[in-house]
Amino acid sequence: xxxxxxxxxxxxxxxxxxxxxxxxxxxxxxxxxxxxxxxxxxxxxxxxxxxxxxxxxxxxxxxxxxxxxxxxxxxxxxxxxxxxxxxxxxxxxxxxxxxxxxxxxxxxxxxxxxxxxxxxxxxxxxxxxxxxxxxxxxxxxxxxxxxxxxxxxxxxxxxxxxxxxxxxxxxxxxxxxxxxxxxxxxxxxxxxxxxxxxxxxxxxxxxxxxxxxxxxxxxxxxxxxxxxxxxxxxxxxxxxxxxxxxxxxxxxxxxxxxxxxxxxxxxxxxxxxxxxxxxxxxxxxxxxxxxxxxxxxxxxxxxxxxxxxxxxxxxxxxxxxxxxxxxxxxxxxxxxxxxxxxxxxxxxxxxxxxxxxxxxxxxxxxxxxxxxxxxxxxxxxxxxxxxx
Amino acid sequence: xxxxxxxxxxxxxxxxxxxxxxxxxxxxxxxxxxxxxxxxxxxxxxxxxxxxxxxxxxxxxxxxxxxxxxxxxxxxxxxxxxxxxxxxxxxxxxxxxxxxxxxxxxxxxxxxxxxxxxxxxxxxxxxxxxxxxxxxxxxxxxxxxxxxxxxxxxxxxxxxxxxxxxxxxxxxxxxxxxxxxxxxxxxxxxxxxxxxxxxxxxxxxxxxxxxxxxxxxxxxxxxxxxxxxxxxxxxxxxxxxxxxxxxxxxxxxxxxx
Ligand SMILES: Cc1ncc(COP(=O)(O)O)c(C=O)c1O
Numbered sequence: 001x002x003x004x005x006x007x008x009x010x011x012x013x014x015x016x017x018x019x020x021x022x023x024x025x026x027x028x029x030x031x032x033x034x035x036x037x038x039x040x041x042x043x044x045x046x047x048x049x050x051x052x053x054x055x056x057x058x059x060x061x062x063x064x065x066x067x068x069x070x071x072x073x074x075x076x077x078x079x080x081x082x083x084x085x086x087x088x089x090x091x092x093x094x095x096x097x098x099x100x101x102x103x104x105x106x107x108x109x110x111x112x113x114x115x116x117x118x119x120x121x122x123x124x125x126x127x128x129x130x131x132x133x134x135x136x137x138x139x140x141x142x143x144x145x146x147x148x149x150x151x152x153x154x155x156x157x158x159x160x161x162x163x164x165x166x167x168x169x170x171x172x173x174x175x176x177x178x179x180x181x182x183x184x185x186x187x188x189x190x191x192x193x194x195x196x197x198x199x200x201x202x203x204x205x206x207x208x209x210x211x212x213x214x215x216x217x218x219x220x221x222x223x224x225x226x227x228x229x230x231x232x233x234x235x236x237x238x239x240x241x242x243x244x245x246x247x248x249x250x251x252x253x254x255x256x257x258x259x260x261x262x263x264x265x266x267x268x269x270x271x272x273x274x275x276x277x278x279x280x281x282x283x284x285x286x287x288x289x290x291x292x293x294x295x296x297x298x299x300x301x302x303x304x305x306x307x308x309x310x311x312x313x314x315x316x317x318x319x320x321x322x323x324x325x326x327x328x329x330x331x332x333x334x335x336x337x338x339x340x341x342x343x344x345x346x347x348x349x350x351x352x353x354x355x356x357x358x359x360x361x362x363x364x365x366x367x368x369x370x371x372x373x374x375x376x377x378x379x380x381x382x383x384x385x386x387x388x
Numbered sequence: 389x390x391x392x393x394x395x396x397x398x399x400x401x402x403x404x405x406x407x408x409x410x411x412x413x414x415x416x417x418x419x420x421x422x423x424x425x426x427x428x429x430x431x432x433x434x435x436x437x438x439x440x441x442x443x444x445x446x447x448x449x450x451x452x453x454x455x456x457x458x459x460x461x462x463x464x465x466x467x468x469x470x471x472x473x474x475x476x477x478x479x480x481x482x483x484x485x486x487x488x489x490x491x492x493x494x495x496x497x498x499x500x501x502x503x504x505x506x507x508x509x510x511x512x513x514x515x516x517x518x519x520x521x522x523x524x525x526x527x528x529x530x531x532x533x534x535x536x537x538x539x540x541x542x543x544x545x546x547x548x549x550x551x552x553x554x555x556x557x558x559x560x561x562x563x564x565x566x567x568x569x570x571x572x573x574x575x576x577x578x579x580x581x582x583x584x585x586x587x588x589x590x591x592x593x594x595x596x597x598x599x600x601x602x603x604x605x606x607x608x609x610x611x612x613x614x615x616x617x618x619x620x621x622x623x624x625x626x627x628x629x630x631x632x633x634x635x636x637x638x639x640x641x642x643x644x645x
Contacts, residue, residue: 010515020484022443022510023535024562026544165449166439178442183563185539278485279440281511291461292489293439 005245005312005321011199012283013315019198020281024182028190031105033200039104040097040207052096053211056129057086059093061212063219063370068342075363078224079345079373080216080240089348089375090209090236091122095191097208099126102189109184110134112191113177115142115170115232116303116350117149118375119193124158126191135159137176139169142302149379167296170232170306174280194233195310198281202310209239216370217243226363228253229372230353231324232268232303234310236374241322251323253361254313255353257299258326268297269326270309271317279308285317300329300383301349303375327356333387335359336377348375349383391477391505391531391554394430395589395610402611403602403640404591405618406481408435408451409468410460412622417465418472420622423629425476427636433508433613434469436462436482443510445566447616451623462490469502479533481508492521496528506531506554514548537562538577545584555589558609560596566616567595571604578608599641614639 005013011033012018021029039045053059061081070077082090095112102110110132114120120136127134136153140162143150153160166172174192181190195205213227227244229237231254244250259267267273267287274285279294287295287307299305316322327335332349335356340346347355351374363369377384394402405424409417417434424432437455441448462482469478480499487495487509499507507530512521514534525532531554536545539562548556558581560574561567574592581590592605593613605612618635625631 018516019513020511020516021513023513023540024443024537024559026513026537027539027541165453171440175440175442179445179564182443185562277488278483278511281442288485288489290489291463292486293456294485 005316005319007199007203013312014318015276016282016284016311016314017199017202018283020278020283021198022182024185028181028185029198035105036101036200036204039101045100045104049097049100053093057092057096058084059211060215060219061085063216066343069339072342073358073363074365076368077358078220078368078370080212080370082212082236082372082374083345083347083351083376087118087122087125088378089118089122090212090239091119091193092125093211093239094193094205094208094235095119095122095126098189098191098204099130099132102132102191103130105189107187107189108132109188110191111137111177111180111188112193113137113170113173114193115139115173115305116301116348117142117146117153117379118303118348120158120160121149121152121156123191123193124153124156127158128156135161135180137161137163137173137180139163139167139173141168142170142173145383146302146379169302171294178280194235195238195312196233196280196282196308202282202312205235206238206242206312209235210242212236212239212372213241213243216240220368223247223250224368224370226251226253226367226369227372228255228354228357228369230255230304230350230374231309231313232257232306232350233308234313236372238310238312240370240372245321252321253357254322254324255357256324256326257301257304257332257353258328259298259300261328262326266298268299268305268307270307271314271324272326282311284308284311284314300332301353303348303350304353325357325360327353327360331356331359333384336384345373346377347373348377349380351375389475389477390503391431391479394477395555398430400610401606402430402591404431404433404479404593404611404613405429406433406435406613406615408437408448408455408619409465410437410455410458411451411619412454412625414458414460415468416628417468418474419628420632421474421476423632424636425474427633429476429636430611431477431479433479433481433615434465436465436480436486438483438486441483443564445564445616447566447619451619462486466498466502473503478504479506479508480504484509484512492524496524496530499530500528504530506533508533508557510535514551518551533557535559538574542584545581545586549586549588552588555591555610556586557613558590558592560592560594563594565594568597569595571595571601575604578605582608599639602639
């Protein structure tokens with residue numbers, strides 16, 4: 001397998017990535033760097049994870065030929081149904097894998113950050129089923145706009161900590177989770193929810209989400225022409241791209257959240273507007289001022305409301321292997337309404353960004369287009385109703 | 389005096405005070421430095437305010453946001469230091485992204501011009517510094533200060549000692565700044581580093597807030613660093629000179645009298 005799109009020995013994807021961590025985290029990160037590949041490749045780890053993915057998560061998720069949507073766009077559209085995963089999004093693939101990993105590292109306490117609450121719910125679920133206590137950090141603003149997920153996490157036995165610093169969203173929740181880890185270096189494992197953070201997290205999360213494209217390879221004969229996924233930190237996207245990265249006949253498209261629009265200052269379109277810098281311990285593209293202060297992003301979708309992007313995506317953008325586009329809040333809403341009405345599937349607001357891209361491109365009638373439907377929209381009902 | 393002169397001149401009972409630039413008010417830095425110098429503090433750590441200070445607890449986080457609201461920038465910090473020079477040994481402390489955006493070479497040059505001797509960037513790991521940036525720092529005679537913690541292996545401490553050119557920053561406990569649970573538990577760590585006979589001086593920071601903390605640290609290593617406790621002291625100050633003097637007198641007790 002060609003490695004030009006993967007990490008080098010020092011944890012960099014080209015100029016992006018690395019582990020920009022304070023010394024307090026060195027033992028933890030070092031241990032993780034040394035161990036993660038061994039553990040992921042252990043036979044009993046794979047067996048335990050695969051059973052859970054099959055019987056508990058409900059994998060493989062279907063690849064659904066959305067005939068009415070196909071007709072609407074006069075092409076062939078397939079939806080990879082991550083929304084049908086237990087807990088309602090792809091996030092569980094990573095959370096379960098990392099909880100099993102944490103157990104093998106001898107950790108007995110789990111922490112995580114969450115934006116939309118999907119990763120928080122997934123982590124709380126994975127902890128419940130494996131019997132580990134967990135603490136979820138969530139921005140105070142997100143706690144308000146994703147109330148159902150907060151209630152779910154609590155029902156699942158997690159402690160939810162409201163984060164009041166900064167923009168009170170995902171970025172700040174991530175800061176606070178990292179601070180918790182600095183304060184509990186021995187017993188705690190931090191489950192990052194996206195393909196972000198210090199090396200080895202971006203690679204670890206990508207490998208755990210790669211099951212998405214692994215299944216697609218068996219569900220579809222030959223390669224699709226396009227794979228489209230939304231990108232917050234980039235975990236569902238990298239999972240959907242992973243096994244196709246070296247298949248250059250497949251056009252890979254990542255869709256960022258433009259918020260009110262890339263010409264406004266209320267946006268989360270990191271690759272379009274960002275510059276190189278360090279956020280959450282990795283070198284990547286971030287939204288920042290010329291003075292290096294991180295800018296508070298905006299997206300109607302809490303899961304995409306993040307001022308950075310995974311370092312591998314920054315690299316895939318730089319090398320032009322993946323094309324990154326953005327769609328606005330309004331375009332995402334309209335795409336969500338359309339899918340609900342013509343296919344009977346209410347998508348998560350995040351996933352609706354990937355669907356909205358269908359409007360932006362003309363496809364051939366013979367094209368086969370896969371959209372990664374990363375999650376379902378139950379958590380977003382309030383927003384859907386309010387904006388109708 | 390620069391940092392090297394301080395360490396040549398005085399081996400023990402050293403005191404380093406951390407202050408956030410632009411705090412409590414935009415132009416307070418020179419006043420704070422002057423008061424610290426007159427109170428015979430040996431060196432200062434000038435904090436570069438950052439939107440996402442990962443290693444810091446609530447006190448220093450709040451001082452950072454307030455300073456940013458006041459309008460502080462790295463450029464302004466250098467300008468203030470240039471326009472109102474205070475002859476106290478100076479260290480800059482901040483997060484790598486601020487320096488990276490300012491430009492590494494430009495940053496090093498400005499440090500040299502305004503008499504900053506050393507830099508602490510907790511999120512720039514040793515390995516990346518050596519590989520990518522050390523040469524530029526060396527060119528401008530700027531030292532990088534590395535952190536060690538109770539969790540750092542002896543082998544890594546020795547490696548850090550080899551690569552350090554100023555002092556080693558020993559973090560009293562694995563955690564963010566500003567905890568106030570006392571320091572008794574850190575005696576083991578202090579004893580360990582004392583017995584390692586490292587070539588560089590050791591300054592201990594994090595969680596030092598009381599006179600007895602300072603006494604304890606000074607029994608084992610060369611000096612102590614105080615941050616959050618000082619920030620709390622000047623938060624509401626209307627007379628910086630007076631409040632800083634009384635804080636230093638209180639924290640040092642008779643030691644410097
Ligand atoms: C359904 C769904 N899709 C996508 C995302 C964005 O994350 P990522 O870019 O890591 O897939 C989230 C994040 O919360 C989500 O809940």
